[in-house]
Amino acid sequence: MTERIPCKSEGCSAVILPATFHKTGGYCMPCQQRKERQERQEYIVKHRREINLYEGISDPVELLKLMHSSRPHDPLIEYTPYELSKEQLYITLSEECGQTGGLCR
Template sequence: MSERLPCQTPGCSATILPTTALKTGGICMPCHQKKLALEKETYILQNRKDVDRYAGIIDPVEILKIMHTPRKYNLLENDLPYHKSAQELYHQLTEAERKRK
């Protein structure tokens, strides 16, 4: 059986196989996964941008259409909410706007 090596992360008492040490740079897999998760989180925080889907749109019907359109989740985009709720917009619609699709 191979001799196990200590994890190189300060404060970690785990031991790892030499093959794992070669793959991860001398740290145990839990520490390696924590490091990767932290790097991913840091990247997301540095590159996330706010997206205002309602910028420049004043037509309440169009705003409601945008509100009800499903969007695919993107970690790097922060969707800004509209300043009114859909319920408030529905209450403000005129008869002509209610008939529009």
């Protein structure tokens, strides 16, 4: 039977095979994966940038189009929300239509 080696992580009671020890530098796979997740999260926090898609746009229709458009998920990008909700923009748009005698854009 192969002798198992204790995991290097403090507080971890797992024992691992010598092949795993050499592959991970002495950590069991759960500890190794936790370490990798933590490193990835630190990288994301350090390199994340904020993007304001609504900057310079004042037309409610264009703003609503942007709000309803789908964007691919990227953990390195954080989108700034618009100061008004979709509902508030729709109300604004409805009020504009009422002021023009029911003729909307």
